[in-house]
Amino acid sequence: MFKRTQQTARETKQEAKDVTKSKNGLFASCSFSSLGLDPKLSDQLQERMGFEAPTLVQAQSIPVILSGRDVLVNAATGTGKTIAYLAPIIHHLQAYSPKVDRSHGTFALVIVPTRELCLQVYETLEKLLHRFHWIVPGYVMGGEKKAKEKARLRKGLDFPKVRCIIQYDCPGEATEYVHRVGRTARIGEKGEALLFLQPVEIDYLKDLKKHGATLAEYPLLKVLDKFPLLGNMPRIKKVISLESHPWVISLQRALEFFTYAEPKMKNLAKNAFVSWVRGYAAHKGELKSIFVVKKLHLGHVAKSFALKEQPSLVGKSHHKETMKRKRDERQRGQHPKKRKKMSGGNSRSTTKP
Numbered sequence: 299m300f301k302r303t304q305q306t307a308r309e310t311k312q313e314a315k316d317v318t319k320s321k322n323g324l325f326a327s328c329s330f331s332s333l334g335l336d337p338k339l340s341d342q343l344q345e346r347m348g349f350e351a352p353t354l355v356q357a358q359s360i361p362v363i364l365s366g367r368d369v370l371v372n373a374a375t376g377t378g379k380t381i382a383y384l385a386p387i388i389h390h391l392q393a394y395s396p397k398v399d400r401s402h403g404t405f406a407l408v409i410v411p412t413r414e415l416c417l418q419v420y421e422t423l424e425k426l427l428h429r430f431h432w433i434v435p436g437y438v439m440g441g442e443k444k445a446k447e448k449a450r451l452r453k454g455l456d457f458p459k460v461r462c463i464i465q466y467d468c469p470g471e472a473t474e475y476v477h478r479v480g481r482t483a484r485i486g487e488k489g490e491a492l493l494f495l496q497p498v499e500i501d502y503l504k505d506l507k508k509h510g511a512t513l514a515e516y517p518l519l520k521v522l523d524k525f526p527l528l529g530n531m532p533r534i535k536k537v538i539s540l541e542s543h544p545w546v547i548s549l550q551r552a553l554e555f556f557t558y559a560e561p562k563m564k565n566l567a568k569n570a571f572v573s574w575v576r577g578y579a580a581h582k583g584e585l586k587s588i589f590v591v592k593k594l595h596l597g598h599v600a601k602s603f604a605l606k607e608q609p610s611l612v613g614k615s616h617h618k619e620t621m622k623r624k625r626d627e628r629q630r631g632q633h634p635k636k637r638k639k640m641s642g643g644n645s646r647s648t649t650k651p
């Protein structure tokens with residue numbers, strides 16, 4: 299369903315309903331219930347929201363949407379398109395048996411081009427859902443404060459049946475850790491959470507403990523030892539570290555083979571590495587002393603991105619930006635080298651007053 303920005307095609311044909319225009323040409327001379335909407339929903343529209351009759355665009359599009367067809371609606375602004383698509387969605391969702399529940403996940407997604415529209419649609423949706431409290435609306439939009447967005451996601455959206463949360467990168471604050479692992483073990487059920495930590499980051503466990511989250515070490519080496527070695531795996535007499543385990547070595551090889559098979563893939567891995575390191579350097583508060591880039595073995599980090607060597611942290615875009623800045627400075631006559639030239643080689647006139 300497109301709004302505002304995509305009003306190019308017109309497909310809502312008269313075929314669905316013989317809609318007769320009322321005097322002013324905006325409303326249809328039929329009722330909401332005659333369009334096939336659930337009586338409770340029609341009642342909500344008529345009695346509670348005070349809409350006596352559907353608008354023309356609603357009367358034309360609702361029956362077609364209810365029939366399950368794809369619809370593109372093109373109508374002037376303010377003609378009631380919002381209800382034209384929200385009402386059929388609610389009609390379908392309220393009919394589910396057993397009733398839809400927030401733990402079932404997301405059923406419908408409305409994409410709109412602006413924040414204002416997002417709020418408007420949400421407001422209408424809340425009114426329409428007045429009698430259907432088990433259908434939970436939620437919205438996510440850009441430019442919001444992270445905490446606000448998170449609170450709303452916690453309230454409105456849910457990921458059902460998640461049994462295990464695996465975190466390869468450390469969440470920032472302990473509260474964020476709790477929120478992340480809280481995606482599993484919903485409504486009293488059990489769940490598991492795994493967090494990968496490097497030896498230099500072990501102090502993070504103390505921070506989590508302060509906030510009531512105590513983690514047990516997972517004996518990865520022992521677990522790997524339980525896997526039988528395959529024919530092509532390196533034989534090592536005594537495995538003393540995780541990196542020298544045959545399973546880890548062959549997995550690393552396989553990943554590197556995959557990454558280096560295509561330049562595009564290698565670039566993706568490089569970019570991911572650079573972003574990860576930048577994100578790592580952005581930890582705040584007390585965590586700054588735990589997650590210190592200088593303490594990291596960047597070669598090992600690169601390996602974890604299936605790279606054979608550590609990429610430069612000064613990306614091409616940074617290089618381009620620096621070059622552009624220098625060029626601009628030169629054009630503005632601010633760069634010392636250029637000034638020399640501009641002053642006809644008389645460096646004294648610019649470098650010394």
Ligand SMILES: Nc1ncnc2c1ncn2[C@@H]1O[C@H](COP(=O)(O)OP(=O)(O)OP(=O)(O)O)[C@@H](O)[C@H]1O
Pocket residue numbers: 301302348349350351352353356373374375376377378379380381
């Ligand atoms: N059947 C109706 N009877 C009376 N008012 C209605 C009816 N349907 C919608 N409205 C009201 O008409 C106004 C415009 O509706 P809506 O915002 O859905 O229009 P729109 O076509 O989506 O506009 P835009 O393209 O600008 O987003 C709203 O205030 C809405 O509450």
